[in-house]
Amino acid sequence: METQVTAQVGAKVVAPRTSVGFEYTFPAIRGVQAGREFYTSMCPMRLIPKIFIFDEDDLSAELRAQRVLNKGRLPALTKYILDNPDDYVFSALTASVDGDMSFEGHSAEGPGMRTGQLRIPMDSRFLINDGQHRRAAIEQALKENPDLGDETIAVVFFHDAGLARSQQMFADLNRHAVRPARSIGVLYDHRDEEAKTARALASLSPVFNGYVEMEKSNLSARSSKMFTLSALYYGTHALLQGLDLKPDEATKLAQSYWEAIDQSLPEWAMVRNRELPAQEMRRDYIHSHGIALHGLGRIGNSLFRESTAVTKWKKRLTPLKKVNWSRANADWEGRAIVGGRVSKSHQNVTLTVNYLRHHLGLALSPEEQRVEDAYLRGGA
Known part of the structure; x- marks a missing residue:
């Protein structure tokens, strides 16, 4: 005599089946793409780690249908x-389903034929075409917070048409994926306190108000802006890193610092006073570029770690007035400029910081000294 069971998926109870016919059932919507049926449903989080699998990591790329899991992305x-x-x-x-899928619509015609129940045998193989990192993160999160198991995530099911089709689906799903510009990410991020600080500076500080590109992370040659929001964000992040400040205090301190920097860079004021076009300023000087803001932020962070009293750190910035920020200054080649273009690499940021520390009479950290020594050896 065959054993019968009742399985439950979400709030839906599956009718008793024989032991050779156990199945999942999902409330679903039926659709058609490229002549093929597919189904969209909601799946309880607790089932995600149990039914969705990866290709084996030890298979060669040509035998897999997706990239190898990048475990470094999972903690975040x-x-x-x-x-x-x-x-x-x-x-x-x-996901692609290697198994028989049957869809029972609520009616034989009309809108009801598109909604109903999707039945999938439990011995089917579920292969994720897109979302393997989300699946792995859900599995880890459930271990720490099992209550998340009753929440749901949308799943799109396709029939598995073989390895070639699964590989093509992966390629197609990622072909046109474009990561949004960092600036618009900062603009829309309401959790990150430093993003809030950057937005506040862009709207409240007379140095930045009206001169920050809020959406794009690169300025076009004709742009009338001086800075990008992403450059201001990273510069301010470097400025405040490791300081124990309340959000309002951090914003106030950052605004004071950038306004003090502004006093050492007359070209910024010239743009605001319409005495110098922003396009020409960016073309001829590097001090509005992301590498300069990042470097100046690191300099300020060093000064703040000694004292956040304005009377102390502001005086230390006086020598900045003597820095030649012109692109024509040969000192920038190899530091902030490589092959005639401003470089934002970690090494070039450090070399730019070193140059500014030298002008301000500040000591280099061991890591900064290592980078400086390597640069000097290369130029010898």
Whole structure:
């Protein structure tokens, strides 16, 4: 005599089946793309690690249908879920099902034929085409917060048409994926306190108000802006890093610092006073570029670690007035400029910081000294 069971997926109870016919059932919507049916459903989080699998990592790339899992991405994704249990957002997973799928519409015609129940045998193989890092992060988050198991994530199911088709789906799903510009990410991020500080500076500080590109992370040759929001964000992040300040205190201190920097850079004021076009200023000087803001932020951070009293750190900035920020200054070649172009690499940021520390009479850290020694040996 065959054993019968009842399985439950979400709030839906699956009718008793024989032991050779156990199945999952999902409330679903039926659609058609490229002549093929697919189904969109909601899956409880607790089932995600159990039914969705990866290709084996030890297979060669040509025998897999997706990239190897980058485990370095998982801590940040997991932390995002756990830190924002009332406010996280995940897009749908896409999966191919190697098994028979049957869809029972609520009616034989009309809108009801598109909604119904999707039945998938439990011995089917579920292969994720898109979302393997989200799946792994969900698995880790559930270990720390099992209550997340009752929440749901959207899943799009396709029939598995073989390895070639799964590989093509992966390529197509990622072909046109474009990561948004960092500036618009900062603009829309309401969790990151430093993003809030950067937005406040862009709107409240007379140095930046009206001269910050809020959406793009690169300025066009004709742009009338002096800075990008992403450059201001990273410069301010470097400025405030490691300081124990309340948000309002951090914003006030950052505004004071950048306004003090402004006093050492007459070209910024010339642009605001319409005496110098922003396009020409960016073309001829490097002090509005991201590498300069980042370097100046690190300089300020060093001064703040000694004292956040304005009377102390502001006086230390006086020698900045003697720095030649012109692109024509040969000192920048190899430091901030490589092959005639401003470089934002970590090494070039450090070399730029070293140059500014020298002018301000500040000591280099061991790491900065190592980079400086390597630069000098290369130029010898």
